[in-house]
Amino acid sequence: MTLTAGALQSELTAKDKPAMNKKNKYISYFRPTIDAMDGYTPGEQPKILNIIKLNTNENPYPPSPKVKQLFGNIDYSRLRLYCEPQADGLRDVIAGLHGVKRENVIAGNGSDDILTIAFRAFTDSTRPVACLNPTYSLYPVLAQLQGAECMHLTLNNDFSLPDNLLEQAKKANMLIITRPNAPTGNSFPMAKMVEICENFNGIVLIDEAYADFADDNCIELAKRYNNVIVSRTLSKSYSMAGLRLGYAIAAEPVITGMMKVKDSYNVDMLTQLLGAEALSDQEYLRKTVLTIRQSRKRLIDGLQRLGFYIVPSAANFIFAAPPDKNGERLFKLLRDHAIIVRYFPGEFTGSYIRITIGTDEQVDKLLKIAGDIFPAV
């Protein structure tokens, strides 16, 4: 008798069963902190196609056409070889862009990789980290993984930095300032940033994921101060979220230390090549960023006419409170109309929804639906 694939499989299962039972009792060997934690929940990636997806701050426009061109020219057979472990070619492009040396640049598998490296390098059970509240919810998760205390520096009601920030963060070994901040979208005065960098006794990590959409940035502070790291990503302004490329700029000894922590080949060959190409097309970056800033104004103006309160935005998203201050209700209503935005429950954030800036067409669609829900006064 010939066994079918199905029969063979059940035979194997039957044969394996006694052993399975023997060790069936699951014992956890995880570090207690891993068992205790929930892990980070990334924004939803819906599989429905005809949805308007404004929930994870992706760019509505494709990457630079130069990326497309290079894409068609890459020799796939080179994939058999390891990539440059430190991504030197890519780092040279980044260094050129910001007027620093290769030794001032580290590349990461997305800026999440840069953040992970920083947490593993600078925090542990005796080295707390301080971050804003509200801010990017990944930081406390990374702190927990390191067994490091995470101090939350609560922003003022208008989401500006508290006056006693430095006093509150005094015991931290690393202070993260997200600028523009997420999910609030606002930036912080440059004078305040200089004050922080000058006076904080520890690493100041400035997370600039959204800086290309803002009026200014803190790269000069990373050049000036030995304790400052500025991190960037290609996920938003360069339309490369799917590629995973981030980087950081800092003083040479800081980069040297971070290099020891990163995985040997953390940025793959295609990402190094395509990322360098995207970065070299600054003309395209300027064009798409300008378009998104114009659409941002269109969305803000439209929602303000409907009575929304909008936090001043320097990012490719806005944090918007509807007239009834019920973020959750609006989130659900938009969802019913096939528009996905992001809602962050909590006393501080629950009145708002976060809306990624899409195309003008998407903005107008959202404004129409919002207008039906909240007829203009």
Next chain:
Amino acid sequence: MTLTAGALQSELTAKDKPAMNKKNKYISYFRPTIDAMDGYTPGEQPKILNIIKLNTNENPYPPSPKVKQLFGNIDYSRLRLYCEPQADGLRDVIAGLHGVKRENVIAGNGSDDILTIAFRAFTDSTRPVACLNPTYSLYPVLAQLQGAECMHLTLNNDFSLPDNLLEQAKKANMLIITRPNAPTGNSFPMAKMVEICENFNGIVLIDEAYADFADDNCIELAKRYNNVIVSRTLSKSYSMAGLRLGYAIAAEPVITGMMKVKDSYNVDMLTQLLGAEALSDQEYLRKTVLTIRQSRKRLIDGLQRLGFYIVPSAANFIFAAPPDKNGERLFKLLRDHAIIVRYFPGEFTGSYIRITIGTDEQVDKLLKIAGDIFPAV
């Protein structure tokens, strides 16, 4: 007067100088373990083109032609979107290949990412790790990063497992068995593996980076025991070192915990797509693996005729001691002839060089040069 770019730059430098000096004194905020460590040194990636590169166990053949075909068909504009955070489509392909469920699979940015996740999940200052000696030199580096003790289980003189391995590893929370081992290339008896998995009180991580070149593998042990993780990579047998894709198979609660530790989008969109395509071409895998095994035999036979001692190899490389037992000398002589192999200094490994299996043409070139150095008796 119009400033040239150069003049502007010196002006900026002059302006910045006072501040630079002010914070010029570099203070390290790194965790002491980071300052103390050297970091992992990956194998050299030489930039010279006409060199025979047999030092990092890359595959001499390109990836599957199916990868090439898909490569040409990917819509680059999709890169603007985030990839599937848990790589579900890819995990389904891997699960199908090994007869497990998606919940038994985690994908990583290379198997180094899988190893990093395991170290962060299962080791810390109170949870030591045990690994073989000699073995993959990354493990002690990852232990150091976690502040975890690394216990070295020294192999017998023939590189077989010591009889009292379980006794020696008793206090470890995770035991890594590299099978086939690197840089030695030999495998270990399956009965011994079963004994280890049955009796070790902790996680047994079986690093199977080279298993596709061996006669058997331990996937069934990962299916049978709740405390066993088998890790794999596409860098060697699938010719995808430049792409960075690894994965692990384990019991569902083990995978669930490891998922909490990984970066949210650790495997990028292109890697998910191209990796799944490579994995689905098992026919091509069998063909290239067979060719490499045949070339391995050719190289072993040729070197043995010259009086070399070769450790029995189940991998895509061999660990070979020349007649004069001077690994370093041979390494340098081959280098003079534009052949790069790898040399590991040390009492245990210094008599050997590690040679990646190349094409038959490369094998013959190496044999000719070796024959000139060590004329057959």
